[in-house]
Amino acid sequence: xxxxxxxxxxxxxxxxxxxxxxxxxxxxxxxxxxxxxxxxxxxxxxxxxxxxxxxxxxxxxxxxxxxxxxxxxxxxxxxxxxxxxxxxxxxxxxxxxxxxxxxxxxxxxxxxxxxxxxxxxx
Numbered sequence: 256x257x258x259x260x261x262x263x264x265x266x267x268x269x270x271x272x273x274x275x276x277x278x279x280x281x282x283x284x285x286x287x288x289x290x291x292x293x294x295x296x297x298x299x300x301x302x303x304x305x306x307x308x309x310x311x312x313x314x315x316x317x318x319x320x321x322x323x324x325x326x327x328x329x330x331x332x333x334x335x336x337x338x339x340x341x342x343x344x345x346x347x348x349x350x351x352x353x354x355x356x357x358x359x360x361x362x363x364x365x366x367x368x369x370x371x372x373x374x375x376x377x
Contacts, residue, residue: 259284259309261363268313271295277304281327284309285364289316290331296321308343312365317352328361 256275259282264270267288270278277294280286290313295302303322307313311325314333319325326343335352346356360368 256280262286263364265290268292271305273297274302274304277302277321279304279306281307281309281311283363284311284313286313287315287317287333290314291318293319294321310361310363310365312361328359328365330359330361330365330367 256270256278258280261283262280263285265286265288268286269291271292271294274294278292284307292305294305301321305319306324308325308327308329310327311329313331314335316333317331317335319337323337323340325341328344329341330346331337332348335348336350337347338351341347344357344359345354346359347353348355362368
């Protein structure tokens with residue numbers, strides 16, 4: 256696994272131990288309890304890395320599927336199932352996860368900076 260500086264990972268988070276080299280987490284990101292990162296799919300014989308950018312928040316009981324890249328400063332809502340790449344500075348939610356807000360800015364651990372200049376909904 257490649258885990259950046261100042262990363263917080265809940266003791267209840269689930270990181271893929273079948274393909275640990277595929278787990279890449281950027282500096283200042285946070286994985287909440289129950290968040291799951293999968294880098295393999297045994298039924299389809301897939302092994303692909305999951306890349307999480309800097310200053311991201313991966314919400315409780317969310318799931319990131321194999322091969323997904325999450326940009327910098329992204330918030331993944333609790334319970335979201337991320338099946339596709341996520342552009343930076345975005346909030347995603349749902350199953351499958353879809354963008355619900357863009358142009359956000361975050362600090363370390365994905366804490367959103369409230370600013371009238373970054374308040375454009377999709």
